[in-house]
Amino acid sequence: MNPAEKVSESPMTEPQREPRAEPASSPRPTIAVAEGQAKATRGRTHRDVGTVRLEGLHAYYGSNHAVRGVDLVFDPNEVTAIIGPSGCGKSTMVRCINRMHEEIPSARAEGKVVLDQIDLYNSAIDVVAVRRSIGMVFQKPNPFPTMSIVDNVTAGLRLTGAPRSEMKERAQDALQSAGLWDEVKDRLNNAGDGLSGGQQQRLCIARALAVDPEVLLMDEPCSALDPVGTLRIEELISQLRERVTIVIVTHNMQQAARVADTTAFMLNGEMVEVGQTEKMFTNPDDDRTEQYVTGKFG
Amino acid sequence: MSATPPTHPLFAARGNLRRRRRVNRVVEISSTVAALLAVAVLLIVVFSVFRKGVGALNLGFFTKSTPLFGASGGGIANAIVGTGIMVGLATLMAVPIGLLVAIYTSEFAEQRVAHVVRFALDILNGVPTIITGIFVVGLIVIPQGHGSGTAGAVALAIIMLPIVARTAQEVLALVPETLKEAAYALGVTRWRTTLRVTLPTAAGGLLTGSLLAIARVAGETAPLILTSFLFAPGVITDPSQGLASIPLFIFQSSESPSPESHTQAWAAALVLIAFVLVLNVIARAFYARSRQRLEG
Numbered sequence: 001m002n003p004a005e006k007v008s009e010s011p012m013t014e015p016q017r018e019p020r021a022e023p024a025s026s027p028r029p030t031i032a033v034a035e036g037q038a039k040a041t042r043g044r045t046h047r048d049v050g051t052v053r054l055e056g057l058h059a060y061y062g063s064n065h066a067v068r069g070v071d072l073v074f075d076p077n078e079v080t081a082i083i084g085p086s087g088c089g090k091s092t093m094v095r096c097i098n099r100m101h102e103e104i105p106s107a108r109a110e111g112k113v114v115l116d117q118i119d120l121y122n123s124a125i126d127v128v129a130v131r132r133s134i135g136m137v138f139q140k141p142n143p144f145p146t147m148s149i150v151d152n153v154t155a156g157l158r159l160t161g162a163p164r165s166e167m168k169e170r171a172q173d174a175l176q177s178a179g180l181w182d183e184v185k186d187r188l189n190n191a192g193d194g195l196s197g198g199q200q201q202r203l204c205i206a207r208a209l210a211v212d213p214e215v216l217l218m219d220e221p222c223s224a225l226d227p228v229g230t231l232r233i234e235e236l237i238s239q240l241r242e243r244v245t246i247v248i249v250t251h252n253m254q255q256a257a258r259v260a261d262t263t264a265f266m267l268n269g270e271m272v273e274v275g276q277t278e279k280m281f282t283n284p285d286d287d288r289t290e291q292y293v294t295g296k297f298g
Numbered sequence: 299m300s301a302t303p304p305t306h307p308l309f310a311a312r313g314n315l316r317r318r319r320r321v322n323r324v325v326e327i328s329s330t331v332a333a334l335l336a337v338a339v340l341l342i343v344v345f346s347v348f349r350k351g352v353g354a355l356n357l358g359f360f361t362k363s364t365p366l367f368g369a370s371g372g373g374i375a376n377a378i379v380g381t382g383i384m385v386g387l388a389t390l391m392a393v394p395i396g397l398l399v400a401i402y403t404s405e406f407a408e409q410r411v412a413h414v415v416r417f418a419l420d421i422l423n424g425v426p427t428i429i430t431g432i433f434v435v436g437l438i439v440i441p442q443g444h445g446s447g448t449a450g451a452v453a454l455a456i457i458m459l460p461i462v463a464r465t466a467q468e469v470l471a472l473v474p475e476t477l478k479e480a481a482y483a484l485g486v487t488r489w490r491t492t493l494r495v496t497l498p499t500a501a502g503g504l505l506t507g508s509l510l511a512i513a514r515v516a517g518e519t520a521p522l523i524l525t526s527f528l529f530a531p532g533v534i535t536d537p538s539q540g541l542a543s544i545p546l547f548i549f550q551s552s553e554s555p556s557p558e559s560h561t562q563a564w565a566a567a568l569v570l571i572a573f574v575l576v577l578n579v580i581a582r583a584f585y586a587r588s589r590q591r592l593e594g
Contacts, residue, residue: 098483100479100482100483103479103482105408105409128485128486128487129485130485131482131483131484131485132484132485135483135484136483138476138479138480138483140476142474142476142477142479142480143480144477144480144481144495144499145477145499145591145592146495146498146499146501155481155484155486156484156485156486159481159484159486159490159491159494159495160484160485160486160490204480207480207484208483208484211484211485
């Protein structure tokens, strides 16, 4: 499905990991659905950067306590899905990771979000720099309507003052990584909002990738897409897992089962259970997880 | 089955129901008449101005200046230039400030502060223009010792400011929050997001607000009587002197005893009304396109 340079190599060998206390990082076999899909290779199979650790994270909207003390580790070599009923705080939690939560008036967060040893809530941290390291894709595709396709992709570079020299190259690289290059290479200067919904969402993914983030947060990226568009995004996620740490919020449990290595279940602002996806859907430890994944509520 | 009694509730036009239907009819007719009346007023104004003024329209009317006191002939070249200069200067003052005010209230200010600013702009918009004129007299005309185009332009700018700012606020509020979020999430700062994402997205609507404000002040008379009422022959382009203007030409010519001046007043009114109508149509067109884009 992608340019020739993305040679399909041998399936990623399960990297050696030191055992850690957090359940999120327990070694796990690749789940069946992810197997057989082409893996994008960018010269590295094991990433050491891009670990995100949440420590006692609380988030509020005014007096509404939306996230209540979450501890969680996102492994850079895994796709982590956050599931849970509407209003359980999963989007809020994810928006705390790149400090987008605080853009909402009266919203605030407490606790630690640590990216590769650095606490992002330290007062010396520059919010703008955080967001360059941690990209985000939103529910509804939101390409900039006044910009062409290529300008959309390079928006993050141009608007943050990056040198113009490599712009074209990086745009092509990002579009290829987002699996959109072949579809748009002949109309790079057309308007971005002329694309289909699924293409627009991949354009937004390319735009996020162009600034070369270490982590990519996806907040229900397929909720506005048709099944074909959804499938393309899911294929893309399993290719991108070697380039960025992926955290995906989803309402769709089948989607979590298809794309995620680790799944975290949230309820009423609390992290109920985290574990490898297969186990979460077949044999979870917590009764509430069991009830949710079997459709008893939510 | 065929023996349904006519007293059955499903048969209409009985008692209470009949009265309600009558009331409905009365309201419907009177509101339709009111709407027609509003359109009729516009048509009658435009038509009578056209009928009475079109006879005096010729090339000379646009290229010659008004002769001194009551002399016949001439045109409104000086008035067109004067209005152009004053409205142009006013636009240069009011549009940037108005846009900045709108950017402040919709992008940076706290909710409460934004409310106060919005309220203040609405009040300013409601200030009678003669009072704006008097204010500028105290501010500029008296210290300078004489009226001037600059003073007129300042008065017009004060009238334009709330119109520009309020329409810009409305348009900026239409820019989807998701676009700004997209920019913030890319690590773009607030100001650059405003400059490179929000403003370009809203550009059409912002232009509309400015055009409507121009159309509104092009016909302002009262503040100009106080600030830039000077009658010199010939075209003057120096705004430090008093400048002629189309509304004041209409005012003076219609006061004059000569019937020829009256026709000229009608012709000047026709020029003014045509200018305002064209600006309004252009502004609406931009707004429609901008809305389409914003609501995608």
